[in-house]
Amino acid sequence: MRFAVSSGSGQVLANGSLRIQTDESGVQRLCFESDRGTFIVGGEIGEDGDLTEAGQELYRQFFRAWGVMGIKMTSL
Numbered sequence: 768m769r770f771a772v773s774s775g776s777g778q779v780l781a782n783g784s785l786r787i788q789t790d791e792s793g794v795q796r797l798c799f800e801s802d803r804g805t806f807i808v809g810g811e812i813g814e815d816g817d818l819t820e821a822g823q824e825l826y827r828q829f830f831r832a833w834g835v836m837g838i839k840m841t842s843l
Contacts, residue, residue: 768842770840771840772829772838772840775837780829783800783801785797794811797818799825807825809821810824826838
């Protein structure tokens with residue numbers, strides 16, 4: 768599924784897709800990969816498939832990447 772990541776003022780920061788990345792130990796993380804190659808790693812996906820913590824960590828990483836508050840994702 769494709770998404771646009773936007774600032775609170777509506778400026779589109781990136782377009783891209785959500786990904787699930789599995790590391791060597793089997794831990795799955797929610798990630799965002801932009802069309803321009805930016806890859807942002809979010810939090811761990813719960814064993815029950817819950818994305819709450821993973822999504823919250825992904826948003827914290829969005830802030831670190833772009834330094835913008837009020838970021839939102841919109842499906843395209």
